[in-house]
Amino acid sequence: MPNGGIFISPWTDLEMTGDTFALGAVNDPIIDPQSLANMARSYAGDDLKNPLVSPLHGNVSGFPPSLIFVGTREYLLSDARRLRDALVTAGTCVDYVEEDGLIHCWSVIAPTAPESVECLNRIASFLDRN
Numbered sequence: 001m002p003n004g005g006i007f008i009s010p011w012t013d014l015e016m017t018g019d020t021f022a023l024g025a026v027n028d029p030i031i032d033p034q035s036l037a038n039m040a041r042s043y044a045g046d047d048l049k050n051p052l053v054s055p056l057h058g059n060v061s062g063f064p065p066s067l068i069f070v071g072t073r074e075y076l077l078s079d080a081r082r083l084r085d086a087l088v089t090a091g092t093c094v095d096y097v098e099e100d101g102l103i104h105c106w107s108v109i110a111p112t113a114p115e116s117v118e119c120l121n122r123i124a125s126f127l128d129r130n
Contacts, residue, residue, distance in 0.1 A: 004130035005066040006123055009076050009105045010083055013056045014040040014048040018078025028074045030104040036075065060086050065093040067126045069119055071102030095126065 020026050021033055044053040051058025056079070066087055070080035077098070084096045099106060099115060107119035 001062065002064055004064045004126060006126065007066065007068045007080070007083065008107055009070055009074060010068065010080055011036070011076050012054060012079045012083045014044055014054045016040070016075075018076075018082060020075055020078040026073050026075055026077060028104055030109075031075055033075060056082055056086060059090075060092065061090045063087055063090065063092045065095075065126075065130055067095045067097075067123065069097045069099070069107050071104065071106045072098060072100050073102060074104040076104065095122070097122065 016033060016036060040048055044050060048054060049057045060083075068080050068084055070077050080096075080098070084094050087094045097119070102115060103109075106113075107116050110116055111120070
């Protein structure tokens with residue numbers, strides 16, 4: 001097991017059952033549900049509940065301290081929230097960053113943006129601690 005986990009816009013449920021996949025729930029200019037569904041089938045076939053591809057269907061007990069970043073405008077927002085909740089329930093120390101109005105992978109798309117710089121600094125600090 002690694003010393004820590006860093007998740008940037010994590011996709012943790014390839015079935016896409018989270019509430020942010022509902023029509024109109026978010027305004028994500030980067031990804032769309034149909035493209036994600038196609039990617040899920042290409043990656044996992046029909047076995048979308050397999051915990052090796054959809055960790056929310058697995059046991060997260062024993063996960064190391066984790067750092068999660070997500071924006072409120074992305075379809076994967078509910079995946080990040082459910083991952084956070086599952087990890088906390090399992091007793092994992094979680095640092096969760098949900099940035100209002102930001103999009104999928106906002107933390108790495110524009111590396112010089114103030115939000116991205118702060119994100120990268122948080123990652124460096126997390127790595128130093130773990």
